[in-house]
Structure formats: structure tokens, C-alpha cells
Amino acid sequence: MSVLQSAQKQEIPAFQTDDDSCPQCKSERYLNNGMRxxxxxxxxxxxxxxxxQIFDAGPAPCPECRRILRKAEFYQPIFEDLTVENEVRxxxxxxxxxxxxxxxxxxxxxxxxxxxMVEDLTFRLLYDINxxxxxxxxxxxxxxxxxxxxxxxxxxxxxxxxxxxxxNQERIKHQQQREEYLKQLEEEKREKEVxxxxxxxxxxxxxxxxxxxxxxNMVHLKKxxxxxxxxxxxxxLDIEALLRNVGGDFDDEDIEEEDEYAPFxxxxxxxxxxxxxxRSRYDxxxxxxxxxxxxxxxxxxxEVHQRYVIEGAIAGLFAQPLHEDxxxxxxxxxxxxxxxxxxx
Amino acid sequence: MTDKPQLYExxxxxxxxxxxxxxxxxxxxxxxxxxxxxxxxxxxxxxxxDDDHSMLETRVSEATNNLLTPAEExxxxxxxxxxxxxxxxxxxxxxxxxxxxxxxxxxxxxxxxKRFYLHNVVFDYPPKSIMLTCFYLATKVENAFMKIxxxxxxxxxxxTKRGSKVQTKNEDILELEFVVIQSLQFELAVxxxxxxAYGLYLEMQAYINDAALLKDxxxxxxxxxxxxxxxxxxxxxxxxxxxxxxxxxxAREKDLDIDTYxxxxxxxxxxxxxxxxxxxxxDTVSAFKNTSQKDAQVIDRKLILCRNPEKNPSSKLYKKxxxxxxxxxxxxxxxxx
Numbered sequence: 239m240s241v242l243q244s245a246q247k248q249e250i251p252a253f254q255t256d257d258d259s260c261p262q263c264k265s266e267r268y269l270n271n272g273m274r275x276x277x278x279x280x281x282x283x284x285x286x287x288x289x290x291q292i293f294d295a296g297p298a299p300c301p302e303c304r305r306i307l308r309k310a311e312f313y314q315p316i317f318e319d320l321t322v323e324n325e326v327r328x329x330x331x332x333x334x335x336x337x338x339x340x341x342x343x344x345x346x347x348x349x350x351x352x353x354x355m356v357e358d359l360t361f362r363l364l365y366d367i368n369x370x371x372x373x374x375x376x377x378x379x380x381x382x383x384x385x386x387x388x389x390x391x392x393x394x395x396x397x398x399x400x401x402x403x404x405x406n407q408e409r410i411k412h413q414q415q416r417e418e419y420l421k422q423l424e425e426e427k428r429e430k431e432v433x434x435x436x437x438x439x440x441x442x443x444x445x446x447x448x449x450x451x452x453x454x455n456m457v458h459l460k461k462x463x464x465x466x467x468x469x470x471x472x473x474x475l476d477i478e479a480l481l482r483n484v485g486g487d488f489d490d491e492d493i494e495e496e497d498e499y500a501p502f503x504x505x506x507x508x509x510x511x512x513x514x515x516x517r518s519r520y521d522x523x524x525x526x527x528x529x530x531x532x533x534x535x536x537x538x539x540x541e542v543h544q545r546y547v548i549e550g551a552i553a554g555l556f557a558q559p560l561h562e563d564x565x566x567x568x569x570x571x572x573x574x575x576x577x578x579x580x581x582x
Numbered sequence: 583m584t585d586k587p588q589l590y591e592x593x594x595x596x597x598x599x600x601x602x603x604x605x606x607x608x609x610x611x612x613x614x615x616x617x618x619x620x621x622x623x624x625x626x627x628x629x630x631x632d633d634d635h636s637m638l639e640t641r642v643s644e645a646t647n648n649l650l651t652p653a654e655e656x657x658x659x660x661x662x663x664x665x666x667x668x669x670x671x672x673x674x675x676x677x678x679x680x681x682x683x684x685x686x687x688x689x690x691x692x693x694x695x696k697r698f699y700l701h702n703v704v705f706d707y708p709p710k711s712i713m714l715t716c717f718y719l720a721t722k723v724e725n726a727f728m729k730i731x732x733x734x735x736x737x738x739x740x741x742t743k744r745g746s747k748v749q750t751k752n753e754d755i756l757e758l759e760f761v762v763i764q765s766l767q768f769e770l771a772v773x774x775x776x777x778x779a780y781g782l783y784l785e786m787q788a789y790i791n792d793a794a795l796l797k798d799x800x801x802x803x804x805x806x807x808x809x810x811x812x813x814x815x816x817x818x819x820x821x822x823x824x825x826x827x828x829x830x831x832x833a834r835e836k837d838l839d840i841d842t843y844x845x846x847x848x849x850x851x852x853x854x855x856x857x858x859x860x861x862x863x864x865d866t867v868s869a870f871k872n873t874s875q876k877d878a879q880v881i882d883r884k885l886i887l888c889r890n891p892e893k894n895p896s897s898k899l900y901k902k903x904x905x906x907x908x909x910x911x912x913x914x915x916x917x918x919x
Contacts, residue, residue: 393861396841396857397854400845400850400853400854400857403845403850404850404851404854407849407850407851508586508587509586509587509588509589509592510586510587510588510589514785515788517787517788520784520787521787521793521797522784523780523783523797523800524780544784547777547780547781547784548781548784548785549781550777550778550781550822551777551778551779551780551781551782551784551785551822551825552781552785552822553588553589553590553822554588554590554596554820554821554822554823555820555822555823555826555848555856556848556852556855556856557588557590557591557596557819557820557823558855559600559602559818559819559859560600560601560602560605560818561602562602562604562605
């Protein structure tokens, strides 16, 4: 199905070869490069201009099999093998009607029976066995299940949209990560250049021993690249040992350690903070908190109240409902225990 | 950073009162089975009370012919859940219930009753009395307390008007209070979709421009949340999820696009899961039907014949046990353990 859908969105080009030729007018791609070969419901190839000619005046018989066709029914096939094209189309049609899912059934067996039934009908359509009866059954099913078909269709559409949203968000995130990484590389490169420049400068102007100067500058170089990296990954333990060996100054390294041991904040909430942005004005249904009213209780501002209320509405919005196999572990134990006490 | 727990995961509702449809069915079926056993055992015990075995056979066969299935139990309970709604309205009209507390009291009472019958059966505790106790308890939990005399007076007035012989007494409600709390595992905090819907409404104001339409949808969602209280959704999903489901139902009716808000506001990957949840909520709420009074009466009549005499205050067995214990402060089962 997805192949046809992407074909309709023109992501997949229609199938064509260099030695295509129209069976009716015998024109060839070699001579007419823009030629489009179409097929109708009977899967006989015919070129676009022939279709114009034959079917422009209204429904007409197919030149090959004499089946009555309309112009609007012709399309460009995307598969070379037309039986594949046929099967894909039939399956797509079936999937649009028979769009129930496993969760719509009480048991796996029911679902399998349903799948079997659908596959049976598809098979009949594919191989022209009792087609009339199959068509009748499909129509009947469609009539009986209009509501559930529509519901599942909208569900499917919504999932597709969500999927698109997710992939969009993901793409943006990746892009940002990449940009950040590139920026970091750039920074590192620039710093290295500066260090190199400093080293050359020092060598040129100072009158100390050249070896000492090189050694001191190498330490700086190493340090700066390490501190840069720590932004993305945790500093390794051997940094300290390394620096101690080299004997550089520790002053600016201590900052990194403070990150790991954040200071204890007694007023900090022990719970996960929530992402809520307050507006300055709300149309509050509670008259006590309307704009302009003075509040009766001390210490409770309008903002505090509104934050509580909004946080209360967001908290637990994404709590997973209990699942059957989680129940045995958690809930039953607690609840059956209490069930014993009042009654037995 | 992400290893911090979420606040809502600490709620008792999240930790102890979540189920799947299958586990709910299993739990109810198991309770029903055990309840039936207790009924038959109680009948036999009652025959021993005055050594009158002549009636035993007929009583047992009467009971076994009229036993309620789990589904019938649920129907009966559902009818009395609707009664909670009606009572809440009438208490509000009397001025006993503050209008702003109405929703929460009603929803909490309904929730208490649903939770109670996850661990009990109607054979032991008929829903009519449990309903009143749950309601009274809910007024206390939701900070809308009324005196027990005030609570009972309108009930008695209604009963005299109807000309019924039995009058509800204070003790009828108070005696069951501890039984109910015990079955609720002493967890009385219940979170409802109303507040979540309120928060969602505030949130959506930042994303949806048509303020008047949004307000319409918000008001309408209230109706669907009311409906959702009667379903098992409270045991399956979180209040914000139910609120959003109600919002989507209301939005469909008023022709407002909420999906755009969701896709703008949240990560698409999370939405995939949320949408299936919302679908289920919408289907369940719109497919739900309350039990009619006629059906409830039929079931209620059957229940009279298959009540557990051990818990029935008008039975001989209960009276004998009560006499043996002297003054029983409340109907408690802890002594039978």
C-alpha cells in the first residue's frame, strides 16, 4: 500500500523502459520520448494519445478485450509486471475497507479468523474465483461496518501525522546536535591555532630555554582540548593524574568538579519539576482568583494558585495505564490483601 | 536528573487504586463467589440459632435461585450511585451543602462507594445504606461537614412523605462508617477530574484563541466528567487523562480543535500513547448507560432473598450475635478473624 501511496505523491516514478511501444498505434519511445503508457482496469497497455483518441467522447470498449472503459480509469503503472500492479491495487482496496486491528478483537483467534476471511476474499479477487459473490460480501461488510471503518481510518491518519511529527522533531534535534558538534570542532581548531601562535610568539620573544617553553605550552594545549570535550562527555578519571604528572596549575580545573557535586539545596523539590509556563492573565472560572480581586488568604498569590492548578492538570497526563502483566506484580498483591481483611 | 519521582505517583489513588479492566473483573468475580459462600454459610448458621431446620431448605433454595451475578451487583450499585447525585442536589437546595463543594462531595462519595464494592459485595452490605454512609463520609472529607441530625432530617422527612414504615436513624449511618473506612484502607484522599479540567482550561487559554468557544467547551466538559464518575475509568486512568477525554468529547460537540493544542504543547512521541488512552475514555464515557429504576427494583427484590443474615440487622442470627456481645458499637468483621 505504501508503495502506491508514495507513487501517488510522485515519490516513485512510474515504470518505463526505452523499448516501450504502444500496442495500438505502434509508436515507440525511441521516436517519441515523452510517451506515457497507461493501463486501465483490464490491464492492457495503451499510450496516452490513443486514450485521448478512443475515450475522449465517453465510455468505449478496450481495443484488446472489448471491456467498456472510461478515460478517468487510466493511470500509469508503477510495476513492470502488471499482475503485481493488480495485486497491490486489490490489496490496497481491501486494506481500506478491512482496516480492523488486533486490538479490536477479543482474542487472537478472532483476529486470525478475520485475517483468514480477508485473505480468502483477496485471493478470490486476485484469481477471479466467484468474484461476484466476493464483491457482494465486501459491499455488505462495508455497509455493516461504516462506523468502525471510518473510525479506524481516522485513527490511521492521526498515527501517520504523529509519526511525521516525531520524525520532524527528530530531524531538527539531529540537526542541532550536528551543528553543535561542528561548532565545537571549529572552536577547538581555533584554540589550537591560537596556542600554536602563542608558542611561536613565545619562542620568538622570550629568552628562556626553548624546551621549557614548548613543554609549558603543550600543557595548556592539552588542558583546553580536554575542558572542551567535557561539555559533551564526562571527564575521565585519569585527567587529574595526567595533570598532576605534568604539574600544571589546577585553578580552572576545579570548576569542573563542582558540576558533579552540585550544592545541596534544602528548598529544592524532591519531585520532578514540571514544565509549565504561566501567562500573565487568565480567564479564571474560580471567582476568587479573577483578575482585580484581592485575595483573602495570606501567602497565596494568584500565580501560585494558577501554577498549582495547571501543574495538577499536566501531572499524570502521560502516566501509563496499568498493563495486565504489570498487575500481578504490583496491584493485586496490595489489593487482594486488603480484600481479605473486611470480609473473610 | 530524571530519577526524581513524579509527585502524582505518591498519591494513594495512584499507588493502590489502579487496575486494569481484566483485574477489576477478576476481583469482582472472586468477591462475588466468596460472598455467595458466606450467604449460604450464614443461612445454615441461622438455622442453628433456634434449631429450626425446617425452613433451611426453602431459604437456601430461595437464596440460590436469586443470587446476583457480578454484573447485576454493578447495576444495582450504579443505581445508588445515581442516588448520590440526586441527594447531593437536594442537600444543596436545603443549603446544607455549599455550592462550591457540591462537585467534590458528589464525586468523592461516588468514588468511595465504588472503592468499597471492590472489596465487598452487596449480599453483605446493601448499597442503600452504604450510599448514605459514603455520602456522609464524603462531606467530612471534602470539608463540607454537616451535623448527623441535619443530614438525617431531610431523609426522614422524605420517608414520612412517602409513607414508608422504616425510618433512617443516625446509627444506621454511623454504624457503617468504620466498616467503610476500613474497606477504603483508610485512604480518604481522592483526586477528581474537575480540578484537572480547570487546569487544562487555564492552560489551553495560551494556545486557543477563541476564548468564548473554549469557555463553552470547558463548561460542557463538566457534563462528561459527571458521566465518567459512574464508569470504571477512575480505576484505569489518571484524573487529568479523564479530564482531557471529557474535553475532547465536549470539543467534538462544539467543533473545537484540541489536537492542535496537544501537538503544539507536548512531545509527539508521548502523544501516541495518550491518544489511545483518550480514545478509550471517550468511547467508554459515550457508551455508558445508567441503570434504570425498573431494573434496579428487580435486582433489589432479588437481593432481599439472598442477603447474608450474618450482616443483616433484622435477621435472627445478627440479633443473637449482637445480644451475645452486649452493646455493639458498629458492624465490625474484625472479630470473625
